[in-house]
Amino acid sequence: MANLDQVERLLPPPSSRFVGYALGERVFWQRVLRGRASRVLGRAFHASAAILAFLTFWEIAPRIGLAEPAFLPPLSTVLASGWELVRNGQLANHVQASLSRSLVGFAMAIGHAVPLGLAIGWYRRFASVVNPLLEALRNTAALALLPVFILVLGIGESSKIALVVYSCSWPILLNTITAVRNVDPLLIKSARTMGLSSFQLFRKVILPASLPTIFVGIRLAGAYSLLVLVAAEMVGAKAGLGYLIIYAQYNFQIPHMYVGILSITLLGLLFNQALQQVEKRFTRWKTASDGE
């Protein structure tokens, strides 16, 4: 694969490739070698090479004494105890607890931050009033507020969900504001010349034009929702992946701890993938028009 890439680089740009016979022949062989199947395989290898290397290192390092097996058990040990947690249903419990908290918080954040952002972006005067407050709140670390949430809302679900809502709101809110502000003025002008009312203008131009940028915020928020939740669960919870990690560490069930960590990674990846799919559906016109 790497060799072919080098060949590719040595070749002149595509437009001039068929100039000479020799070049044409080279291209021909290149095409034959580069069948579709080998290309897919090659790409898959390319994408996962670093991950495979990392996992291999994880497996080997504790075995050859590079790391203390008690603190970093080999990957196979971690996977085995992961399987055990899957079978006795514990892992499902923790995942469900974390996922429901973060999804509820995430949904609530979308529910209020998008409309608020649209309003702030649209009404300049409103924006100039609330902006200083937003700027101050935005720079208040979410986790610093956890004790406040616990004081006010108790140690139950609501304080953890509140924390998720709080930290998810910022990327959504700020991206929505930016989105509305950056709608191409020509589109607004064009729509206004057709006599659209403010409401129509908003619904037919501002909103669809803003969607791609709003989705950037939503995707960021998706990542945040798991991030802060895990931290919250480490402080006070009876279930959830954060709890699993910290509890396993206290009890020196180190493989379990790594199971928790890996689960969070996988959950985050899946969540992001799902959001990307939704985003693609809604903003197909945008991604294509950027022309890569």
Add this chain to the structure above:
Amino acid sequence: MTSKIEFVGVSKTFGIKTGGTAERFLALDDVTFSVEAGEFLALVGPSGCGKSTLIDLLGGLSKPSSGQILLDGKAIRGPGLDRGIVFQQYALFPWRTALENIEFGLEAKGLPKKERREVALSHLELVGLSGFESRLPHELSGGMKQRVAIARSLAYDPEVLLLDEPFAALDAQTREGLQDELLRIWEKSRTTILFITHGIDEAVYLGQRVAVMTSRPGRIKRIVDIPRDFRQRQEDVRSTAEFGALRHQIWTLLRDEVQKAEQQDRAKKLGAAHPRPSGSERGVSVHG
């Protein structure tokens, strides 16, 4: 023939802030002219002569500082579907297909869905884009985009069609094709057209009359009649002696204005590079 559009002593001043001091900036000065019903009037002027200000005023997006703009004898009060505007940068909604873009104005007009679709389809055909209904703007070439934009403006059947340098961003061949297309559409629909351009050839080729504007502040310098029989000929009109003579006449009228505009521009740039010592200290943010 009656006047469709009348500009009566229209002036427009803007307040601009240059480094803290507010200045008045005269964009249009006592502009008076009229466009007859069904006429194709081309308007040429050096860049920065207030052509776009004129479009904004006609579109009802801003109000004249003095004077009046009449459409069918009535003063323009705001934007409306009795005027269709085509912009140089197409201004198509990128999330809408070609057909949905054409339907946009019809939605604003409140047409039921089925009728909208019919009208939009027939206009897509009018601009020669049948079969491209479901293409998104980014899947269309520049010329096609402008066709869709023209169709969008014509679809809601405006009294006048205003085109603001519509073909300036296109390559020469596409431009000539679209010019002929526009003439064909105009002959078919007999909509009043005000066509703004900085291309002399384009103005002579398209307009029944060509209005020449002065550089800042914009005024109407002269309106040149283009002989009627002139473009009914089949041959390549652009290469005839008559075309050349008209072209030269307008070029001469414009030359002084272009020079004046360039001088103004240079003076402004110099002024920006060396802010007047009396001005306030944060005054270097003047833009060109």
